[in-house]
Amino acid sequence: MTQSITLPRPDDWHLHLRDGAMLQGVLPETARHFARAIIMPNLVPPVVTLADAQAYHGRIMAALPKGMHFEPLMVLYLTEGTDPADVAAAHASGLVKAVKLYPAGATTNSHGGVRDIDKVRGVLEKMAEIGLPLCVHGEVTTPEVDIFDREAVFIDTVLDPLRRSIPGLRVVMEHITTEQGVAYARAGGDDLAATITTHHLIINRNHILAGGIKPHYYCLPVAKREQHRLALRAAATSGEPRFFLGTDSAPHVDALKEHACGCAGCFTATNTMPLLAHVFEEEGALDKLEHFAARNGPAFYRLPVNKTTMTLTKGAAAQWPDKILTEAGPVTVFNPGFPVHWHVEG
Numbered sequence: 001m002t003q004s005i006t007l008p009r010p011d012d013w014h015l016h017l018r019d020g021a022m023l024q025g026v027l028p029e030t031a032r033h034f035a036r037a038i039i040m041p042n043l044v045p046p047v048v049t050l051a052d053a054q055a056y057h058g059r060i061m062a063a064l065p066k067g068m069h070f071e072p073l074m075v076l077y078l079t080e081g082t083d084p085a086d087v088a089a090a091h092a093s094g095l096v097k098a099v100k101l102y103p104a105g106a107t108t109n110s111h112g113g114v115r116d117i118d119k120v121r122g123v124l125e126k127m128a129e130i131g132l133p134l135c136v137h138g139e140v141t142t143p144e145v146d147i148f149d150r151e152a153v154f155i156d157t158v159l160d161p162l163r164r165s166i167p168g169l170r171v172v173m174e175h176i177t178t179e180q181g182v183a184y185a186r187a188g189g190d191d192l193a194a195t196i197t198t199h200h201l202i203i204n205r206n207h208i209l210a211g212g213i214k215p216h217y218y219c220l221p222v223a224k225r226e227q228h229r230l231a232l233r234a235a236a237t238s239g240e241p242r243f244f245l246g247t248d249s250a251p252h253v254d255a256l257k258e259h260a261c262g263c264a265g266c267f268t269a270t271n272t273m274p275l276l277a278h279v280f281e282e283e284g285a286l287d288k289l290e291h292f293a294a295r296n297g298p299a300f301y302r303l304p305v306n307k308t309t310m311t312l313t314k315g316a317a318a319q320w321p322d323k324i325l326t327e328a329g330p331v332t333v334f335n336p337g338f339p340v341h342w343h344v345e346g
Contacts, residue, residue, distance in 0.1 A: 003314040004345075005286055009306040010273065010293035012037040014135070014174050014195050014246025016265070017060060017072075019043050024063050025326025026251045029269040031070035033344055035306040038135070038246070039072045041100055046077035046112055050090040057095060073097040073301075075135060079112055080119040084126040091132045097301060098133045098172070099123070103141050103154075117162060124162070128169040133301065135172045138181070139221055148205070151221055152180040160184070163192070172300070175200065175248045177221045179231035185242050186235075193300045195246025196236045196292075199266040201279050202336050204229045215257045216332045219250070220264040236292050237285035244296035247272050253329030268334040271320045275334075277312045277342035311345040318343050 015030060015037040017023050030037055039060065041047030047056050053074040060072045076082070076090055076099045090096035101120075102113030114120055127134055138159060139150035163169060173185055173194040185194035199219060204226045208217045217223070235243045249272070250265025257263055268275070273293070280289045298305050318340045323330040 004311055005277065005289065006309050006311045007290035008294040009033075009035040009308045009310050010245065011035055011297050011306070012247050012249070012269075012272075013172070013244055013297045013301070014038055014040065014197070014248045015269070016040045016042075016248070016250040018251060019056070019059065021327035022251055022253075022331075023059065025324055025328065026249075026267070026269060026331065027060065027063050027070075028065050028068065029324060030249070031064060031068040033269075033273050033310065034070065035308065036071040036073055036303075038098060038301075039074055041075045041077035042102065046079075047075070048077050048079055048082065049086050050076075050093060050096065052076075053090060053096050054093075075100050077102070077112070078114055078120055078123065078134075080114060080116065082120065082123050084123045087123055087132065088126055088130055091127075091130050096132075097303075098135045099127060100135045100137070102137050103139060103158075117158065121166070124166050124169055128166050131170060131302075133170040133172055135174050138173050138176070147222055148224055151176070151178050155180060155184050163188075170300075172246075174246055175221060176232065176235075177224050178228045182231045182235045186240070188242070193242045193244065193296075194235075195244055195248075195297075196232050197246060197248045197266075198268045198272045198275050199223070199248075199334055200229065201233050201236060202229075202275065207337070215259075215262045216334065217266065218257075218262060218264055219248070219266045222264075233279065233283055237280055237283040237288050239285075239288040239291045241291070241296045241299055243292065244300065245272075245276070245293045246297075251324075251326075251331045253326070254323070254332055255329055257332065266334045267324070267331050270324065270333045271318070271340070273310070273312060273344050274318050274320075274340050274342040275336055277314070278336075278340045281314075281342075312342050313345055314341050315343060317341055
C-alpha cells in the first residue's frame with residue numbers, strides 16, 4: 001500500500017559545500033531537495049569577514065544550476081582576531097545568519113579556530129546583544145580526553161560556563177552525538193537549540209569499526225555507542241522545537257576518505273530526506289518529520305517556514321547513485337546498509 005507525506009520544503013541547518021570544483025559538483029545534490037542551508041565557513045582560507053561571506057555567497061550562486069532555487073545562509077568563522085564591529089555589520093546586512101565556533105583542531109580545516117575562549121568574549125557579547133546565533137562544534141581537543149568523551153567534556157567545561165557568563169547568547173549545539181548532549185539541550189531555555197545529523201540517527205561506532213574499518217562512516221564528531229544513537233532518535237522524532245535537522249553533509253573525494261589518514265565526513269545531501277522518512281517511520285513518528293526538517297529550524301533562526309512543499313512517497317526500493325562524480329574526484333554517497341522505500345516526488 002502506497003503511503004505519502006507532504007511537508008514544507010525542508011532546510012539544512014549545517015552543510016558543507018566546499019569551493020571550486022567540489023562546490024560545482026555537490027551543490028545540486030542539496031538544492032534539489034532543500035530550500036535553504038546554513039553554509040559552513042571552514043574553507044581554506046576560512047570565511048572570516050563580511051567581505052569573505054559576500055564573495056563566497058557569490059560563488060555559490062554562480063555555481064547553482066539554472067532553474068534551481070536555493071538560498072545559502074552564510075556563516076562567519078570565529079577566530080581570536082574576529083572584529084565585533086564586522087560581525088555586527090554582517091548581521092545587519094541580512095546575509096550572515098550565524099557565527100561558527102570551531103575549537104582549534106576539532107575537525108576539517110579548523111586549525112585557525114579558537115584556542116582561548118576569553119579572546120573572543122567581546123565578539124560573543126556583541127552577538128548576544130544583537131541576537132546573532134553562535135553555532136558550536138562542541139568538542140574539546142585536548143589529547144588526554146578520549147575522542148568518545150569530547151562532547152560531554154566540552155559541555156561541562158566550555159559550553160555551560162560560557163552560556164552562564166554571557167546571558168542571552170543564542171547557541172546552536174551542532175551535530176550532537178550523545179545522550180548528554182540531548183539532556184543539556186533539553187535543559188536549556190529558548191536561547192539553546194541542537195542540530196542532529198542524518199547519519200548519527202543511523203550508525204553507531206560498531207558500524208565504523210566492526211568487521212573492518214568503514215572510512216565512509218567515519219565522521220567528526222565520531223559516532224558513539226548505541227545508547228547515544230537511540231537518545232538522538234528519540235530527540236529528533238519528539239517534535240520538540242529545540243531539535244532540528246543539520247545534515248553536516250561533508251564531501252571528500254574517495255582518495256582522501258580511503259587513505260592512511262582518512263578525512264572525516266559523511267556525504268548525505270543526496271538521500272537525507274528518504275533516510276529520514278525511513279527513520280521517522282520506524283519510530284512511529286512520521287507526523288513529527290515536518291517539525292524536525294521544516295519548522296523547528298526556521299523558528300530558532302527567526303525565519304519564515306518555506307511556502308513551497310515536498311512530497312515523500314513510499315513504494316519500491318529507492319535508488320540513488322553510489323557516487324557523485326565531480327571534477328575534483330568521486331564522492332561516495334552515504335549508504336545506510338539497508339533498503340529504503342521512501343522517495344522524494346518530482
